[in-house]
Amino acid sequence: MNHEQGMEGMAPTSQSTNGTSGMHHHNMMMMHMTFFWGNIAEILFSGWPSRRGAGMYALALIFIFVLAFLVEWLSHSRLIKLLGEGSSNVLAGVVQTLLHAIRVGLAYLVMLAVMSFNGGVFLMAVAGHALGFLLFGSRVFKKSTEMFLDDNTSDPPPMAC
16 A cells, blocks of 8 residues: 555655755754653753753742742732822723733743643642732632622633733
8 A cells, every 4th residue: 555645745855955965853852742750851942951950940940930920910910000090091001901911921931831741840830820829819818808899709710811
């Protein structure tokens, strides 16, 4: 049985565009498609922390934790109210848009880090989101009067990007 029907144009050429012959795979990077454990991983940036030791891996995990924590803080903060009642709607809208862009950018960085499929990165991202939600989004540290005045009463609050 011939499994190469219609693949005539897909054969590798003998001369590549940079003048080398054949196909070279020595620069290909291995990408995990299942979770793995270990401190040798590339997270967010090429070569970081990679093989730089357990200390750099721990720093990367702390970085991911802080990013996830900041996403939750930005999701539940009321920074627009700090501008005051006399501020214009335009200024409030610009600040709100900037905060939204920062929050979405940080959330995407956490997502890309989790896509490294490293188990430690995944756990730290979840822990950062959980602690951030506990401190800023849950009812644990809210006064009873704040809970009645809060217009967002869903448990948990809806995810909105």
